Amino acid sequence: MYGQIVRDGLVNVTGIEDLGLTSPVLQRTSDAFFKEISPFLLHFGMFVPTIIGQCTPEQQAKWLPLAMDLKIIGTYAQTELGHGTFIRGLETTATYDASTEQFILKTPKLSSYKWWAGGLGKTANHCIVLAQLYTKGVCHGPHPFIVQIRDTETHMPLPGIKVGEIGPKLGFNTADNGFLGFEDFRIPRENLMMKNAQVTKDGTYVKVARHGKLTYGTMVFVRVMLVSDMAYCLAKAVTIAVRYSAVRRQSQPKPDQPEPQVLDYLTQQHKLFICISTAHAMKLTSTWLWNTFTGVLADMRDGNTDTLPELHALSSCLKAISTSDTSALIEQCRFACGGHGYMYSSNLPALYSFATATRTYEGDYTVLLLQTARFLVKSWEQMDEGKPLTPTLAYLEQSRNGSQVSWDDSPEGIVRGFDAVAAGRIGACVKSIRKHINNGMDYEDAWQMTTVQLVGAAEAHCRAVICRVYRDETARLTAGCSPGVKAVLDQLSTLYLLYWALERTGDLLRFSSLSERDIENLQARYEALLLKIRPNAVGLVDAFDFRDEVLMSTLGSYDGRVYERLMEEALKTPLNREPVSDSFHKYIKPMMQGKL
Ligand SMILES: CC/C=C\C/C=C\C/C=C\C/C=C\CCC(=O)SCCNC(=O)CCNC(=O)[C@H](O)C(C)(C)COP(=O)(O)OP(=O)(O)OC[C@H]1O[C@@H](n2cnc3c(N)ncnc32)[C@H](O)[C@@H]1OP(=O)(O)O
Numbered sequence: 001m002y003g004q005i006v007r008d009g010l011v012n013v014t015g016i017e018d019l020g021l022t023s024p025v026l027q028r029t030s031d032a033f034f035k036e037i038s039p040f041l042l043h044f045g046m047f048v049p050t051i052i053g054q055c056t057p058e059q060q061a062k063w064l065p066l067a068m069d070l071k072i073i074g075t076y077a078q079t080e081l082g083h084g085t086f087i088r089g090l091e092t093t094a095t096y097d098a099s100t101e102q103f104i105l106k107t108p109k110l111s112s113y114k115w116w117a118g119g120l121g122k123t124a125n126h127c128i129v130l131a132q133l134y135t136k137g138v139c140h141g142p143h144p145f146i147v148q149i150r151d152t153e154t155h156m157p158l159p160g161i162k163v164g165e166i167g168p169k170l171g172f173n174t175a176d177n178g179f180l181g182f183e184d185f186r187i188p189r190e191n192l193m194m195k196n197a198q199v200t201k202d203g204t205y206v207k208v209a210r211h212g213k214l215t216y217g218t219m220v221f222v223r224v225m226l227v228s229d230m231a232y233c234l235a236k237a238v239t240i241a242v243r244y245s246a247v248r249r250q251s252q253p254k255p256d257q258p259e260p261q262v263l264d265y266l267t268q269q270h271k272l273f274i275c276i277s278t279a280h281a282m283k284l285t286s287t288w289l290w291n292t293f294t295g296v297l298a299d300m301r302d303g304n305t306d307t308l309p310e311l312h313a314l315s316s317c318l319k320a321i322s323t324s325d326t327s328a329l330i331e332q333c334r335f336a337c338g339g340h341g342y343m344y345s346s347n348l349p350a351l352y353s354f355a356t357a358t359r360t361y362e363g364d365y366t367v368l369l370l371q372t373a374r375f376l377v378k379s380w381e382q383m384d385e386g387k388p389l390t391p392t393l394a395y396l397e398q399s400r401n402g403s404q405v406s407w408d409d410s411p412e413g414i415v416r417g418f419d420a421v422a423a424g425r426i427g428a429c430v431k432s433i434r435k436h437i438n439n440g441m442d443y444e445d446a447w448q449m450t451t452v453q454l455v456g457a458a459e460a461h462c463r464a465v466i467c468r469v470y471r472d473e474t475a476r477l478t479a480g481c482s483p484g485v486k487a488v489l490d491q492l493s494t495l496y497l498l499y500w501a502l503e504r505t506g507d508l509l510r511f512s513s514l515s516e517r518d519i520e521n522l523q524a525r526y527e528a529l530l531l532k533i534r535p536n537a538v539g540l541v542d543a544f545d546f547r548d549e550v551l552m553s554t555l556g557s558y559d560g561r562v563y564e565r566l567m568e569e570a571l572k573t574p575l576n577r578e579p580v581s582d583s584f585h586k587y588i589k590p591m592m593q594g595k596l
């Protein structure tokens with residue numbers, strides 16, 4: 001299995017390299033080789049970006065060509081057995097020895113072992129290691145080091161390195177995630193990635209970057225990438241589920257009628273059409289986020305880090321919500337396919353196991369939403385002090401006078417309704433924190449006592465951002481389209497707004513003048529819209545344009561030969577090679593004869 005995966009991975013990598021394409025394309029083409037993940041994902045997904053983001057030009061000149069030509073194969077080893085979220089609590093140490101101009105890497109105890117890095121188990125020979133940097137007896141916090149862990153000729157672990165694979169997981173079982181321990185392992189001073197901080201030969205620590213969190217830059221990049229990846233993942237799952245729902249016929253609502261396509265059931269449309277809308281919403285939002293990210297990078301190249309806090313808040317909540325929505329909606333696609341959706345050959349289990357992992361890695365859902373909430377509360381306080389708000393928080397102004405937003409059920413009105421919900425929930429958090437402080441709590445405890453509300457406020461802010469971006473970008477991008485295309489894409493973005501308005505009626509009742517009658521109208525409009533989208537449903541997923549080789553699904557292939565493909569795959573199962581398993585003779589027959 002591992003050998004096959006590595007072969008496929010290299011065919012994929014070298015093939016794309018010959019075409020001179022970039023790593024985002026690599027990730028897309030790798031889908032044609034892997035149901036789950038490539039063992040080289042971390043090499044291009046984090047090892048290379050970290051060299052670019054954390055190394056000086058001289059260090060890049062040394063390491064980047066080796067990495068891009070696959071002369072070295074890397075991964076990103078930050079998480080440890082004992083810590084993943086709390087980076088400042090990482091235990092691996094890198095202590096500078098000025099007498100030899102080396103860092104000594106140590107794994108102090110079991111919980112300090114690096115754990116999880118993709119490709120570390122058997123594939124990588126180098127890795128980025130986040131370790132607590134000590135020099136002249138002072139700890140300067142976690143810093144990135146580039147470390148060779150295996151001999152590039154023999155692939156044997158180097159002396160002082162303990163490395164291996166962490167074992168089977170819910171998914172990602174082709175990524176050979178590994179563990180890594182150091183026993184007084186020495187690396188040259190120059191292996192500290194020195195773009196943001198340096199250690200001179202005599203051991204003097206020199207802080208270069210103005211912003212203390214640039215070491216976390218690779219994670220921001222990956223979080224931005226993941227939003228796009230989730231759109232792609234969900235688009236695959238809903239292609240499979242909608243095509244299958246067009247083939248599958250089941251039950252007899254009317255005695256004298258043939259069994260209908262299950263796609264004709266309103267409940268099936270309710271399960272699946274939000275998945276089509278969400279794939280579009282996340283794709284458009286991810287492109288908007290990428291443009292925001294590149295703008296912040298440009299500012300930072302000019303030495304201006306003022307826009308970094310908003311990017312961190314946006315990338316955190318969008319990564320959290322996109323991965324959470326995708327995991328839930330892929331499972332919904334699986335539910336919509338009945339028993340056959342549970343078959344591995346449908347590819348829905350693999351898509352789910354991949355998506356649900358993203359809710360955790362690159363920043364746990366709750367933790368990242370609390371990071372966004374931290375920014376929202378700070379922004380509210382700055383607004384109270386009369387300071388300007390950042391663009392994505394302009395809506396907070398409307399809440400200043402505390403008046404309730406009047407409900408307007410037009411698409412633009414619903415977007416404003418979500419702004420009001422976000423503003424109201426952030427304001428409620430600020431009020432809760434202040435109440436606890438007035439009752440004698442310190443700020444940290446008052447914050448902790450409000451974290452359930454803070455997670456909700458961050459989700460509301462993120463939903464408001466997605467709704468606004470989805471609506472605006474759909475209008476902008478369809479301006480030149482034919483009336484037919486414009487109408488269908490407008491239906492999808494309106495469906496997204498109606499769906500979430502119905503999901504959040506409690507908040508809208510609390511923070512706008514929404515009435516019970518308005519809710520009845522929303523429900524009726526939503527159901528009518530499902531029926532309108534039905535005739536275009538298969539065309540909409542065909543428009544995602546996935547080849548069968550990429551979908552890898554017995555249920556979702558373009559030709560609709562579902563039952564034939566299910567049987568073809570079943571007959572390939574090893575258990576079907578012989579009519580009678582040898583377990584019958586070894587165990588079952590003796591048992592039947594009372595001989596066990
Ligand atoms: C498979 C997908 C396919 C394609 C996608 C492409 C590539 C994929 C490649 C790999 C994916 C596969 C595997 C995943 C790999 C990993 O999981 S790597 C490990 C990821 N680990 C994490 O994400 C850890 C999460 N934890 C953190 O980020 C931090 O610990 C924390 C932010 C939660 C807390 O950090 P602290 O240092 O404690 O900071 P704080 O006290 O909370 O805040 C202090 C101030 O710093 C600001 N800040 C924090 N983080 C950032 C940041 N990243 N950027 C900018 N600013 C940041 C924070 O806002 C505070 O600012 P104030 O002004 O409020 O003080």
Ligand SMILES: Cc1cc2nc3c(=O)[nH]c(=O)nc-3n(C[C@H](O)[C@H](O)[C@H](O)COP(=O)(O)OP(=O)(O)OC[C@H]3O[C@@H](n4cnc5c(N)ncnc54)[C@H](O)[C@@H]3O)c2cc1C
Pocket residue numbers: 042076077078079082083084085086115116117118172177357360361362363364365366367370
């Ligand atoms: C498939 C996969 C691949 C991975 N690949 C890599 C890799 O290549 N390299 C790498 O370095 N890491 C990798 N990771 C590790 C990943 O980054 C961490 O698992 C992730 O950051 C979560 O950290 P944790 O596991 O310590 O969870 P924890 O943070 O321990 O989470 C446990 C619980 O505690 C809660 N919690 C934690 N802190 C707080 C808080 N401050 N407030 C409220 N609740 C809190 C969480 O919400 C969660 O409910 C991978 C993980 C997975 C699943």
